[in-house]
Amino acid sequence: MLDTTLYNTEEILRLLKLEQIGEDRFRGQSHFMGSPNVFGGQVLGQSLYAASVTVEQRRPHSLHSLFILPGNHRLPIEYEVERVRDGGSFSTRRVVAYQEGRRIFVTSISFQNEEQGLSHQKAMPAAAAPESLPSSIKAWKDNADLVKRPFQPVPVDFRADHAGDIYGGHQSGTTKQVWTRAPMALPDDALTHETLFAYVSDYGLLWTSLQPHGIKMGDPRLQIASLDHTIWFHRPFRMDEWLLFSMDSPNAAGGRGLCFAHVYNQDGVLVATTAQEGLIRLRDKKA
Known part of the structure; x- marks a missing residue:
């Protein structure tokens, strides 16, 4: 039986399916993530839907995508889709998310017919098998008081060598590897897996840029927020099968951190790549 104190998979899958309120207009709700602001991954997944x-x-x-303003999780979000182009092989859509008449998020998404062609990929790095690693989720819950950050259920399991250190402050270097998988079987439709991937892709990616500096999430000096987010879908995948997020932060400067993740299935197939730049500003605690 799924431990609902740790996972909220079904809730998130419902959240990612929007209500259609007009021609190319949709409305979505939000959920509490421990902050008054809307979780960026939620807006990514809902916009993709x-x-x-x-x-x-x-x-x-x-x-x-660009995150323009923080969203309020207590208010609905309206999404407007612009049908930019439908060509012979590709379709382009622009989605703008609004709250109280203000633009909070904008994204451009490209779609393609299934096509065969030249193929190569970056090799999967060496990684411990997910079955050999403990779940990070229970450790996150057990350590909530220690890190002074209330635990919130998540839709997927995470497994990493640093399972007991959610915020990466004990890590060194600029890389991190995390396995993830939904704790239950999911429907077969591709959109379910794509929107859940978009949601999950915003978990912990930017935190990688804090590792070389020994800074943890929850540090009272830290102001952190996503500024932009990109996903490239390379090959089909399932979110109820293990995926390895091999993350790297090649640069931090000007109060911003840049992070990438190459995402592989257990057979070593590169299924997606994500990139994100975000604000990682250290403020004077007294100020």
Whole structure:
């Protein structure tokens, strides 16, 4: 039986499916993530859902987003889809998310017909098998008081060598590897897996840029927020099968951190790549 104190998979899957309120207009709700602000991964997943509803047969291959303003999780979010172009092989959609008439998020998503062609990939790095690692989720819950950050259920399991250190402050270097998988069987439709991937892709990616500096989430000096987010979908995948997020932060400067993740299935197939730049500003605690 699924431990609902640790996982909220079904809740998130419902959250990612939007209500259609007009032609190419949708409305979504939010959930509490421990902050008054809307979780960025939620807006990514909901925007991808809205755009996908307006495209027949073609699957998304790239998503490029900007977080403009923090969203309020107590208010609904309205999404407007612009049908930029439908070509012979590709379709382009632009999605703008609004709250109280203000733009809080914008993304451009490209869709493509299934096509065969030249193929190569970056090799999967060496990694411990997920079955050999303990779940990070219970450790996160057990350590909530220690890190002074209330635990919130998540839709997927996470497993990493640093399972007991959610915020990466005990890590060194600029890389991190985390396995993830939904703790239950999911429907077969590709959109379920794509939108959940978009949601999960915002978990912990930016934290990688804190590792070389020994800074943890929860540090009272830290102001952290996603600024932009990109996903490239390379090959089909399932979120109820193990995926390895091999993360790297090649740069931090100007109060911003840049992070990438190459995502592999257990057979070593590169299924997606994500990139994110975010604010990692250290403020004077007294100020």
